[in-house]
Structure formats: structure tokens, C-alpha cells
Amino acid sequence: MTDVVLTKQKIEGGKTAQLKEWMDEVCEREDEAIETLKSEGMHSETAFIEHTAKGDFLVYYMRADDMEQVFESFEESTHDIDEEHKQVMHEVLESGENIGDYELLYHIDNPERP
Secondary structure, three states: OOEEEEEEEEEOOOOHHHHHHHHHHHHHOHHHHHHHHHHHOEEEEEEEEEEEOOEEEEEEEEEEOOHHHHHHHHHHOOOHHHHHHHHHHHHHEOOOOOOOOOOOOOOOOOOOOO
């Protein structure tokens, strides 16, 4: 069965612009980012910023066959983009702790998707 995860982390006050700049760079380095997804076993990853009265939050949607393996591979990764990603996340997130509590109700993939 496919693992689907949604996470939410608090962005440090005043750091949203820095996070957006980094995410723009990740998009510019798409080939490099895709290589890391492949090496981790990640099928897809999507990042959002949630703007609230309590501040901004980084929200990730991730899909993989084995999310534990993905997280282990990311932590052990020596890809330059992963090292830079870890550094930026350390700089812009309040704690890096997942503060979301989401219960997956269902996940359906269209088998004919391109």
C-alpha cells in the first residue's frame, strides 16, 4: 500500500520570503530534485505555505511506498540539494517539529494518469 503523508511545520516569523526563495531555487534545480526523489523512493512531493492569523506554516504532501525509508534516505543523503534543503529548513522553521495531526481517509490515484 502507498504511504501518503501531510505534514505541517511553523515558519519562523519573518522567514517566509527566505523559504519562498529556496523553493524557487528547488524548482530551478528540478532535475537535481527529481534525482533525490528517486534515490529516496518518493513518488511525489508538494509544498504549500498556509497563511494564518497565527503565522505562516509549511505544509507538505508526500506519497511513497515506504515513508520511513524515504525519511531515512533523506537524512543519510549526500546530494548537494538535500544538504542545502536541510540547512534552509533549519534556518526558517521554528523547530522542524510536525504540528499537524492528519488522519488519512482515502487516497486514490488515477491509473491512467500521464
